[in-house]
Amino acid sequence: MSTNFELRPDFPPQLGLIFICFYFLTSFGFSQSNIKQGDSTYLVPYLDKIIVKANLETQTDEYQYRNQDDGTRIHLIPNNVYRLFLSLDYEFLGVSVGIVPRFLGANSDEDLKGESSFTDYRFRFFLGQWVQSLEYSKVSGYYVKNTGDFVPDWTEGVDPYLQFSNLTSSKYGMSTSYVFNPNFSYRNIVYQNEWQKKSSGSFVGTLFYDYNTFTFNELDIDSKERFFNIRLAPSYYYTYVMRENWFASGNLSPSLGIRFSKSTSFDGTTTEVETKSYLTRSVSTGLNLGYSSKKVIFGANLTFNASWYNEGQNSRTENDRFYGVLYVGYRFEPPNVVKKLFKPFTGN
Template sequence: MPRYLLIYPIRFSLLGIFLCCLLFNVWHGHSQQDSTRIVTYTDKIILKANIDTRADALLYRNQDEGERLELTPNSRYRLFLSLDYEFIGVSVGLVPKFLGANSDENLKGKSSFTDYQFRFFLGKWVQGLSYSKTKGYYVRNTADFAPNWTEGTDPYVQFNNLTNSHYGMSTSYVLNPNFSYRNIIYQNEWQKVSSGSLIPTLYYDYNIFSFDELGISSKEKFFNLRLSPRYFYTHVFHENWFVSGNLSPSLGVRFSKEETMESEAIEIEHSTYFTRSFSTGLNLGYSSEKIIFGLNLTFSSDWYNEDSNSSVETDQLYGVLYFGYRFQPPKFIENTFKPFSGN
């Protein structure tokens, strides 16, 4: 039986358990409110470094012909540096050479990656803004297209001018006031008592996927809109340690415009797709007055059908290692933010 047919029963079984947990915790969260359950560190500056293994991979499958194309950039690790203070946070992501990124450019080609993220906290609301750009991909399953190809010796098929630009936004709302979303995502709070919450999130993003090689110039512009009833639960098993898990199914729609130019002839095609997504993660973290660190493991899958025979899917399993430090801000920063912080 094909793998994708096995995935659906598992996903919907998890979704049933997920929805039952949501109903209980939404009721439980509104019936008990205790501000002493959460310690805030928003008055401290938090500097943090993340190292993750996530890659912007893409899988294209043609079921009739039994073909699949796996595209991925040549970047083993990504480094994010972030700063959070009061109601605002910012992070910058890149692929540094010292982490061994692109060390095998002779085989997989050269890739570049940049990422900028901003976040704003307005009570229970969290607003995110992001921009990222990835350039340079190689065909991970080159052996399927070149029978005489030898791994480790022959170069992969490469698309050095293949570029993916992403402009994204997200709006989240934390339903349970006794659950700290900031504790597990941004580490500017500390949750003292185990709790969970439904965090419905609306994602909306604009993407440009461009290709200019072999005499063919193609550009796909698409807008994604999807809603996810995400659920998070944090178990505090020590004064300074916690473990947190989450489930995030979602449904959405993609509006696409594809422009292709070959031999000075331009073709334009408009399409609309219904998208599905599922992700889950596990986070083990430590927090003290000044030091924070942890490990986060995440699996995510996004897919949609282009037509009755072709589908596009992105499956990712990656880890994130983070380390941060909290400290008192300089007086001039405190005075600048004081009118907005309510302190």
């Protein structure tokens, strides 16, 4: 089951919302000099340096739906092997763009798995012990990883997978984090725009809130699900500085939240609308090994994340992911024109 994929390269108009948020945030003119800083013997901030970085990760947007009565499940996954994020950070602002690089195996085996597209834009604001992030992402084109459970005599690597090229998911998300220990650098292990010089740990409270759409238009069925998630994650992070430049860190992050869902489907004659709310649960843990100096940063981390919620007495949605990230970056002095542009907001 496969249809032709239609490439849509248009710039998403929803990014206007992000730019509006950026305008109002920067218009308040937060000054880094008025924000409490940690002990300089524990961490060194590099907000006054431009940091360019590349992240290569194996994370994908996977969905698993399980029928608890008979144990059957369907596993949907896009045809993306790797994702590349290019980012730039300076002072209180960070920006990154995510793409799927074809030269690294993106959309491999298109004749068997179909074609997928991926778009991701992220903005982040650093305000002392607070971190605010904004995100827009979109994925189109999925295939059924467990096709053999539905097609008799199906042979992996020979027969095409079941494909849903018109299945699209999009996300407009934000998160607000607070680091309780000012001597612990959350930014060192997540964004790499600080340098943790002494071992330290901290609780990090994060509130996630996002709006998502899941659309399907195929086989004479036109359906759309909209859902809003809000969840709180009380996490704990610890960084062990092995040597002056080398560090290892770990974290554990359970979370509990609520999902409000509205689904609409049209089969050519009848429109059905359904609204529901769910209690969501998730737990995430990760390990990070990295190197940080005045100019060069690089490292790798592994993350496992499990999330689930019950859609009813007989069905459950699960999403278990294990993925890795490689990153490398470089810090350098900003040009004078950039310093002048940010001076009204930083006071530097």
